[in-house]
Amino acid sequence: xxxxxxxxxxxxxxxxxxxxxxxxxxxxxxxxxxxxxxxxxxxxxxxxxxxxxxxxxxxxxxxxxxxxxxxxxxxxxxxxxxxxxxxxxxxxxxxxxxxxxxxxxxxxxxxxxxxxxxxxxxxxxxxxxxxxxxxxxxxxxxxxxxxxxxxxxxxxxxxxxxxxxxxxxxxxxxxxxxxxxxxxxxxxxxxxxxxxxx
Numbered sequence: 001x002x003x004x005x006x007x008x009x010x011x012x013x014x015x016x017x018x019x020x021x022x023x024x025x026x027x028x029x030x031x032x033x034x035x036x037x038x039x040x041x042x043x044x045x046x047x048x049x050x051x052x053x054x055x056x057x058x059x060x061x062x063x064x065x066x067x068x069x070x071x072x073x074x075x076x077x078x079x080x081x082x083x084x085x086x087x088x089x090x091x092x093x094x095x096x097x098x099x100x101x102x103x104x105x106x107x108x109x110x111x112x113x114x115x116x117x118x119x120x121x122x123x124x125x126x127x128x129x130x131x132x133x134x135x136x137x138x139x140x141x142x143x144x145x146x147x148x149x150x151x152x153x154x155x156x157x158x159x160x161x162x163x164x165x166x167x168x169x170x171x172x173x174x175x176x177x178x179x180x181x182x183x184x185x186x187x188x189x190x191x192x193x194x195x196x197x198x
Contacts (some may be wrong), residue, residue, distance in 0.1 A: 007033070056088070060129075061105030063088040077102055080136040082129060084155065086091070088145060094141060104129055104149075118154045126155075130162055139169040144189075 005012070007029055014025035030098050032040060056062070057069035064070070071077065071091075081101025085091055098193065104126050140155060143146035156166050172190030173182055182190070 046049045056105070057108055060103045061088065061125075062091050062103055070083070071103060076100065079133040081139065082133065082135040082137070083139040083141050084126070085141045086151075090141060101136075102129070102133060118151070123155070123158060127159075129161075130159070130164060135164055135167045140166065142168070144171045145188075167186060 010029040010032065011022075011025045014028050015021055015022065017025075020028070030043050032043070035043075053066075054063050055065075057064045057067055057072055059068040059072035062069050062071055078101045081093060081099075082104055083099065083101055084104045085094065085107065086106050086108075088107065091103055091105065094103075106121065108121060130138070138155075138159065142151050152168055159166060170193050171186065172193050173179065173186060179187070181186045
């Protein structure tokens with residue numbers, strides 16, 4: 001069945017969003033068409049405003065509409081802890097844990113990177129933060145995949161001259177997970193990172 005061209009266009013645009021498949025895009029498009037006209041205008045304005053007014057913070061790279069961002073301006077943050085994340089979306093998850101250190105967001109996808117691509121990433125702002133904030137521990141909060149591993153090792157190598165403790169998030173079995181279905185890398189990391197019960 002052929003859909004109206006504007007509806008097809010809306011579905012096509014929604015398909016560009018991550019995790020949205022054809023059925024979900026169609027459901028969302030049909031839902032949007034049922035919304036009151038004023039609500040669709042508000043949605044459209046909100047998308048446009050966010051795209052025009054939200055940008056990476058010059059201090060940490062987190063997405064913000066003021067510079068420096070609220071996190072950089074927060075005097076209650078621990079300057080000695082600096083957490084490196086791949087995307088600003090990771091900050092939202094890390095903040096839910098109650099982490100009270102500082103952040104540095106790379107804001108660059110590094111899927112299947114090679115050494116020459118790694119060398120193109122400017123880590124001068126990170127080095128500046130290390131010196132400016134008196135960082136004692138750098139926490140690498142990168143995805144636990146091969147690309148995150150490569151990036152973690154690269155960052156550790158370029159910071160080896162600095163007197164800073166470099167750690168990374170613990171890897172292992174998720175709470176509520178089933179050992180039977182865990183892959184061998186996850187199991188190996190869980191065994192390596194085991195802790196004594198007290």
